[in-house]
Amino acid sequence: MKSQRTRSQERILNLLKSLEQAVSAQDLYLELRNRAESMGLATVYRSLEALKLEGVVQVRTLANGESLYSTLKADRHHLTCLQCGASVPIDRCPVHDLEVQLQQGYQFKIYYHTLEFFGLCNPCQIAQSQEA
Amino acid sequence: MKSQRTRSQERILNLLKSLEQAVSAQDLYLELRNRAESMGLATVYRSLEALKLEGVVQVRTLANGESLYSTLKADRHHLTCLQCGASVPIDRCPVHDLEVQLQQGYQFKIYYHTLEFFGLCNPCQIAQSQEA
DNA sequence: TTTACTGCAAAGCATTTGCAGGGCG
DNA sequence: CGCCCTGCAAATGCTTTGCAGTAAA
Numbered sequence: 001m002k003s004q005r006t007r008s009q010e011r012i013l014n015l016l017k018s019l020e021q022a023v024s025a026q027d028l029y030l031e032l033r034n035r036a037e038s039m040g041l042a043t044v045y046r047s048l049e050a051l052k053l054e055g056v057v058q059v060r061t062l063a064n065g066e067s068l069y070s071t072l073k074a075d076r077h078h079l080t081c082l083q084c085g086a087s088v089p090i091d092r093c094p095v096h097d098l099e100v101q102l103q104q105g106y107q108f109k110i111y112y113h114t115l116e117f118f119g120l121c122n123p124c125q126i127a128q129s130q131e132a
Numbered sequence: 133m134k135s136q137r138t139r140s141q142e143r144i145l146n147l148l149k150s151l152e153q154a155v156s157a158q159d160l161y162l163e164l165r166n167r168a169e170s171m172g173l174a175t176v177y178r179s180l181e182a183l184k185l186e187g188v189v190q191v192r193t194l195a196n197g198e199s200l201y202s203t204l205k206a207d208r209h210h211l212t213c214l215q216c217g218a219s220v221p222i223d224r225c226p227v228h229d230l231e232v233q234l235q236q237g238y239q240f241k242i243y244y245h246t247l248e249f250f251g252l253c254n255p256c257q258i259a260q261s262q263e264a
Numbered sequence: 265t266t267t268a269c270t271g272c273a274a275a276g277c278a279t280t281t282g283c284a285g286g287g288c289g
Numbered sequence: 290c291g292c293c294c295t296g297c298a299a300a301t302g303c304t305t306t307g308c309a310g311t312a313a314a
Contacts, residue, residue: 006294007294042297064277065303066277079240094226095247098224108254115248117242177303198303
């Protein structure tokens with residue numbers, strides 16, 4: 001059967017639920033410390049790993065290798081600038097229908113998906129065109 | 133204006149063009165070494181960074197922090213197992229139309245997008261259900 | 265000559281792992 | 290009493306950076 005959640009996992013999950021945005025493991029670690037619910041960084045990672053496998057927490061890994069965690073909310077995707085790293089959320093997501101089909105076709109149990117667009121934001125386009 | 137490509141950048145780009153799959157920087161480093169076109173690992177990274185900003189090479193960063201590079205090919209997206217890491221390509225991509233709209237609406241110059249589904253592959257679903 | 269590219273080695277960071285102490289059942 | 294959870298610190302692995310030598314313009 002499914003294993004129970006540990007106390008740490010519960011705290012992490014509650015914190016994530018109370019947050020608007022996706023945050024890094026390090027952010028969670030610091031935030032818990034502020035709230036006098038300190039736990040070791042390794043435990044934060046281990047808890048996130050468990051919640052991830054359980055399918056209640058989703059992960060988005062940035063180009064710099066840092067991972068951002070959040071609860072499964074409505075589809076939320078991004079437009080990311082390759083140069084300055086600016087990341088702006090977009091609203092439309094045309095993928096939901098496809099997800100249902102894939103789930104059957106590939107015998108995958110899909111928890112969530114990520115969709116991200118990469119390019120240059122307006123300021124960086126301008127900066128690039130002004131280079132020598 | 134645009135800066136010229138260096139010799140190293142050309143070699144990296146040519147190699148990427150000749151490969152079917154997306155590969156890591158370390159893979160490229162080893163492959164170049166095999167081909168007697170050795171270059172320092174740092175140069176591999178610096179070249180990839182330049183090609184990335186130029187928009188001719190795209191990056192997909194895995195959950196473990198490793199980045200896979202490839203030339204801009206037809207939309208190619210994945211279904212990834214959270215547990216074992218298995219990653220199977222899918223064919224359909226319903227996002228292209230949206231990309232055009234976003235490009236205008238957000239004043240972003242979009243080079244490419246990534247779309248990835250996360251969940252459990254069939255073997256891992258079974259393994260999980262058999263846990264104590 | 266002047267500038268930019270390259271290699272090497274050291275440093276940086278997020279994440280993972282080994283191990284011993286501690287809590288819970 | 291025994292097992293799992295934790296914390297700490299060390300280790301890992303990818304990527305970045307400083308610096309000095311080198312090639313190109």
